[in-house]
Amino acid sequence: MRAVMLGLVVGVALLQQQARLLDWVTLLVVAVVSTCACILLYRFTSSERLRLPARTSLAVVLGFVWASGFAQVYLSESLPVEWENKDIVLIGTVDSLPFRFEQGVRFNFAVEKVVTDGKTEHKDWPSRVALSWYGSERGMDRSAGQNADGDGQDADSNTAGKAMDIQPGERWQLRVRLKRPHGNANPYGFDYEAWLLEQRLRATGVVRPETQAVKNQRLDTFVWSLGNVIELGRARLRDRIHAALPAHPYAGVLVALVVGDQREIAQSDWTVFNRAGIGHLISISGLHITMVAGLFASLIYYLWRHSFFISMATPLPLRLPAQKAAALAGAVMALIYVALAGFGVPAQRTMFMLIVVALAVWHGRISQFSSILCLALGSVVVLDPWAVLSPGFWLSFSAVAMIVFASDGYLHQKQAGQDITAIRKTLFETLPDALRTAGLTQYAVTVGLVPLTMLLFGQISLISPLANAIAIPLVSFIVTPLALLGSVIPAPLSVWLLQLAHVFVDLLARFLTYLSAYPLAVWNVPLPSFWMFCLAMLGAVWLLAPSGWPMRWLGVLCCLPVFFQTPATPAEGELQVTALDVGQGMALLLETSQHRLLYDTGPTYSPESDSGSRVILPYLHARGINKLDGMMVSHNDSDHSGGALSILKQLPVNLVSSSLHLDSPIVQAASKHQRCEAGQQWYWDGVHFEVLQPVPASYESSKWKPNARSCVLRVSTARYAMLLPGDIEAIQEDELVNMIPQKLPADVLLAPHHGSGTSSTPAFLKAVHPTVAVFQVGYLNRYHHPKADVYARYADFGIKRLRSDESGAITLQFGASLNTSQFRQENARYWFGR
Numbered sequence: 001m002r003a004v005m006l007g008l009v010v011g012v013a014l015l016q017q018q019a020r021l022l023d024w025v026t027l028l029v030v031a032v033v034s035t036c037a038c039i040l041l042y043r044f045t046s047s048e049r050l051r052l053p054a055r056t057s058l059a060v061v062l063g064f065v066w067a068s069g070f071a072q073v074y075l076s077e078s079l080p081v082e083w084e085n086k087d088i089v090l091i092g093t094v095d096s097l098p099f100r101f102e103q104g105v106r107f108n109f110a111v112e113k114v115v116t117d118g119k120t121e122h123k124d125w126p127s128r129v130a131l132s133w134y135g136s137e138r139g140m141d142r143s144a145g146q147n148a149d150g151d152g153q154d155a156d157s158n159t160a161g162k163a164m165d166i167q168p169g170e171r172w173q174l175r176v177r178l179k180r181p182h183g184n185a186n187p188y189g190f191d192y193e194a195w196l197l198e199q200r201l202r203a204t205g206v207v208r209p210e211t212q213a214v215k216n217q218r219l220d221t222f223v224w225s226l227g228n229v230i231e232l233g234r235a236r237l238r239d240r241i242h243a244a245l246p247a248h249p250y251a252g253v254l255v256a257l258v259v260g261d262q263r264e265i266a267q268s269d270w271t272v273f274n275r276a277g278i279g280h281l282i283s284i285s286g287l288h289i290t291m292v293a294g295l296f297a298s299l300i301y302y303l304w305r306h307s308f309f310i311s312m313a314t315p316l317p318l319r320l321p322a323q324k325a326a327a328l329a330g331a332v333m334a335l336i337y338v339a340l341a342g343f344g345v346p347a348q349r350t351m352f353m354l355i356v357v358a359l360a361v362w363h364g365r366i367s368q369f370s371s372i373l374c375l376a377l378g379s380v381v382v383l384d385p386w387a388v389l390s391p392g393f394w395l396s397f398s399a400v401a402m403i404v405f406a407s408d409g410y411l412h413q414k415q416a417g418q419d420i421t422a423i424r425k426t427l428f429e430t431l432p433d434a435l436r437t438a439g440l441t442q443y444a445v446t447v448g449l450v451p452l453t454m455l456l457f458g459q460i461s462l463i464s465p466l467a468n469a470i471a472i473p474l475v476s477f478i479v480t481p482l483a484l485l486g487s488v489i490p491a492p493l494s495v496w497l498l499q500l501a502h503v504f505v506d507l508l509a510r511f512l513t514y515l516s517a518y519p520l521a522v523w524n525v526p527l528p529s530f531w532m533f534c535l536a537m538l539g540a541v542w543l544l545a546p547s548g549w550p551m552r553w554l555g556v557l558c559c560l561p562v563f564f565q566t567p568a569t570p571a572e573g574e575l576q577v578t579a580l581d582v583g584q585g586m587a588l589l590l591e592t593s594q595h596r597l598l599y600d601t602g603p604t605y606s607p608e609s610d611s612g613s614r615v616i617l618p619y620l621h622a623r624g625i626n627k628l629d630g631m632m633v634s635h636n637d638s639d640h641s642g643g644a645l646s647i648l649k650q651l652p653v654n655l656v657s658s659s660l661h662l663d664s665p666i667v668q669a670a671s672k673h674q675r676c677e678a679g680q681q682w683y684w685d686g687v688h689f690e691v692l693q694p695v696p697a698s699y700e701s702s703k704w705k706p707n708a709r710s711c712v713l714r715v716s717t718a719r720y721a722m723l724l725p726g727d728i729e730a731i732q733e734d735e736l737v738n739m740i741p742q743k744l745p746a747d748v749l750l751a752p753h754h755g756s757g758t759s760s761t762p763a764f765l766k767a768v769h770p771t772v773a774v775f776q777v778g779y780l781n782r783y784h785h786p787k788a789d790v791y792a793r794y795a796d797f798g799i800k801r802l803r804s805d806e807s808g809a810i811t812l813q814f815g816a817s818l819n820t821s822q823f824r825q826e827n828a829r830y831w832f833g834r
Helices: 002-015 024-044 048-075 192-198 226-244 251-259 267-276 286-305 322-340 345-363 369-383 385-389 391-406 416-427 431-448 450-457 464-488 493-516 530-543 553-563 611-622 644-650 665-669 696-700 730-739 762-768 788-796
Strands: 087-094 099-101 104-116 119-121 128-134 171-179 204-207 217-220 459-461 522-524 575-579 588-591 596-599 604-606 630-633 656-658 673-675 681-684 687-693 712-716 721-724 748-750 772-775 800-803 810-814 818-822
Touching: 002 048, 002 369, 002 385, 024 048, 048 192, 048 369, 048 385, 104 171, 128 171, 192 385, 226 251, 226 322, 226 464, 226 493, 251 464, 251 493, 267 459, 267 464, 267 493, 286 322, 286 345, 286 464, 322 345, 345 369, 345 391, 369 385, 369 391, 385 391, 391 431, 391 450, 431 450, 431 464, 431 530, 450 459, 450 530, 450 553, 459 464, 464 493, 530 553, 588 611, 604 611, 611 644, 630 644, 644 665, 656 665, 687 730, 730 762, 762 788, 772 810, 788 800
Parallel strands: 128 204, 596 630, 630 656, 656 673, 721 748, 748 772, 772 800
Antiparallel strands: 087 104, 087 171, 099 104, 104 119, 104 128, 171 204, 171 217, 459 522, 575 588, 575 810, 588 596, 681 687, 687 712, 712 721, 810 818
16 A cells, blocks of 8 residues: 555656646556556566566556646636736626735635626636735835736736625626736746646736726625635634733744634745755644643543543443544544635645544554554645645655654554553653653654755755754644634633743744854755755665664764765856746856856735845845845846845845945845946956946946946856846936947847836847847736837847846856756746746
8 A cells, every 4th residue: 555655656756746747548548558458467466576566567557647647637727818907897706815915905706607807707717716916005106016917027006905804605707807827937946827827816916996897895794605614713813912911022822722823924024934954843843732632632541431421321431432433533633723724735735644543443453653644644645746846845754754764663652553552651750751752753754854855945054953853842732732722712811821832933933043143053055966965865765664773873973975066056157147037037046167146136025025035145145145245236126126135134245236226225234335337347267247337437427327327247258148237228228338348249148127118228239239139027016118110120130138037047158168058947847837
């Protein structure tokens, strides 16, 4: 059974790496042929050595076919291309926990009816969409907003309207503007499009202001369904926590522990939690579910044995054994708690394992813990084939597997069929035994997950063992029970309990902030190659092997290559430029053999999020880049400077060069700053950098807008050159053409002002004469960049055009030849653009 479950996971994982899906006929043929081959092998052989590979291979094929079928069904719903960015009317229900933020509210919407041009549409339209409803009275700054697409582009400027107080289960009529799923596509970045597909959200959009003909109105206060009841219950619990903790900084942590909604936790707090290595605790984790289910099972066991202290003709234990009643109660409580968590992967894993344990107890069967784990693993991927794309999936199951392996294959050497007795004995273990067990568990998790953590994140928390030793008992046995009780019992006791829980969270956060402030709190290295990961995984298993295993120190040697690898860099005299996909904004990383310069830092998405924290820093950390030699912020517009402060807070930057005012927060945060001025030039590793604009006199004039004062940078190797002009417009282009035409020729041009209608004049393109042009633009952005006539002008000049909304991140390598690569083409997946 274990081999079959593992084969199923492999098949599902293989499907998620495909660039395109097989059609239904081909899938059916593959499934039938594979099944017949396995049956024939079983019929004509009695050797288990052949039967086991046959079963496993069949499981791989069936996993591939099953995940393909899921994907086909989900992708069959799509927003017609002709209705993108057009106003339509939706009637449906709010089927998720709404997330309220400063500018408005976000929620998922189950579509019942679509009205376009006064006609009702049904066929193939998305059944669920993700919507944002902005309210102008909340002080929304539309120039820096983020819409529901998650790709950093601005929503339409006319979107602002009164965002209503909505609740799960309500039926609404809404005037909306939708787009097909689209997100930033960068190496090592979060795949927003895959996440939308997993959630069956086949369009994203914004609620538009109502008109005289179409009103945004509530039609029913509640539509009954199991999902709506669960979401409404989650909303009620969240509201109770907020009512008890108004304006408390860590109320969002308690919300995450009670209902699994982590969206209210500030990005700065997540930085601390992740650096300390306790991010897995700040939600409904497997440990919390096991604790709650175990306590409830123990309570029912005790009450059932005493027939709830009620005189009965036939005591309850004679009708049903207390062990079975307790197992059933624990499984039901686990299911309820997992529903509150929104059925996250770690929660699902724990729920399935507890259900399997309950079934084993119910039927009197004895199961190895590894079998339970594999059954839970297979159950998760059958119900959610995209779970294999989540780092939490691999970390969650790997952590349990390492604990089981370090315990010689059995949890405390106890069989699952003796679960209730084992729990009762464990509760009364002596303190030394309990500490020994906790130490073994922490050691197994810390050592066992090092290779996987490095592969997924390129970093490991060195303070994690100490932080978890304090946080696990505090969060699991004090904060979580207090938060759960406080969210359900009547006031004023509920308020006191929630406030007490908040005090403990606040103390923990202060301690973790102190710990994480140390420079060596986190070890950052480039993401390891596959062979390095396999070698390190072998070393971790070697270290965790049972006592008496020979030469355990070899395990440490196997892990060393992962820790001491160095980032890949261009050769001397060569240049690599990565134009990151940050949506509607600019951010390019320029690398020589020993130096790195970041040109612009992308946009601000919301008051809590920007491209620095969401795109640039994850990319740099994954590459093992722990400092920047320079950062040039071309001008003050938020789509160019929005991520600068986040980067400066978390990464050493030797020099910041910009055209910003000297009182700018970015200038104040820089350890060293200089104004970019025409004539500045330097050499890094055989590569020449020169600033062409602005001239020093422009800083003394007040007539120029920030765009006109953009830092224009030309970078050249012995063979090739690239021109980075920021957001200069026609006047500045004309000045460059007339004053320094000899310095303009370049093989690659970053399209000025994202290809706006006020730039890229014919004279300028003729003077630069590029072979490649890069357009950094957001998908269907509200500025309509690049303008159609400007984009066509590049084609008329015979220039190859690359745009980030279609290509994702674009990498240019200037060596013996000029090579370009596009992330969406190099790493194509079947859900891209669907």
